[in-house]
Amino acid sequence: MSGQSNTLLVLLANFAACSLIAVGGANSAVPEMHRQVVEVHQWIGDRTFSELFAIAQAAPGPNVVFVVLLGHYVAGIPGALTAIFGMCAPSCTIAYGVARVIDRFKDARWRTVIQAGLVPVTIGLMAASAFIVARAADRSAVTFLITAATFALVYWTRVTPLVALGLAAALGLTGVV
């Protein structure tokens, strides 16, 4: 029992930290989530992490709900609720505070500078996320080819990514993967 509540506290602290460092969007915090749940606490295997990420990508909803799957895998429904609360509470509190005072900051120059500064860090973090997820998911020639084909489809065509996810799942069902 105390082990469970300890786990929930650690989940809460970890995702609260992720909430604050998710610059430019929730997926920027994926490297830190992976570091915590796979490497530091070893709650989740590398492959399972990439599969949970895939489930979150395939489902509708904002990217932050990925943490529901992580929390659920670690500690069931209490873990899921703790994770989503931790991931939302700090950043939402900040957003709420900004919303209350925003008309005092009519001048947008500071914002464009901060935004320009955010872009490289966000791209670097997203690239790290992609690297971590791809390394966990691509364990064979076939999976690597699926990743490459999905990249090509999404990057060079306007086809919805759901097509690639569906084809990859179907391919997996046939036993090729």
Add this chain to the structure above:
Amino acid sequence: MPESEAATPTPAQPAPARPPGRLPTRIELFLGFATIAACGFGGVLAWARRVIVQQRAWLSAEEFNEQLALCQVLPGGNIVNFSIMFGYRAGGALGSLAALLGLIGPPTLLMMVAGMLYARFGALPELRGVFAGLAAAAAGLLVATVAQMFATTVKRRLRPAHAMMAVTFVCAGILRLPLLWVVALLMPISIALAWWERR
């Protein structure tokens, strides 16, 4: 509580920069953001724009972009921040709560069900290949997203920014340093560089 946009001059209510249309009630906020979440496969931003600007005309396209830009500067999920800020503007604290719950409530329930199914059936040999295939495709999707973001920065030759990207990637992806340190250290440098470039 439909008195949200009535003339109740509470000090908490900001003087909003005249919205183009009627601002939504809290129930409309909840339903609107639930719609955005339910339709938003692989990224909800496009649907947020469609619902808020085109379908319901709660904001003009310019106002939407402006508010979104502000949300991208703040930590956390962009659309989550958007729900809080827009909800506050339309209906105060309860408006924020209604929009947030609409956005993340249903997907959270859905993910809990998905988590249960994965825990129960994820290890079945027949489904191993499905999840392996899905994971590989999701990785490709993420790589493509990053490549698209990167491509938009290359046109404007931003040399120091590209160095920042590389340093951030190595710190977070290769060295696996705690992200709190990485962000706390690199963000101020990156913002300073952006400021210096724009002087």
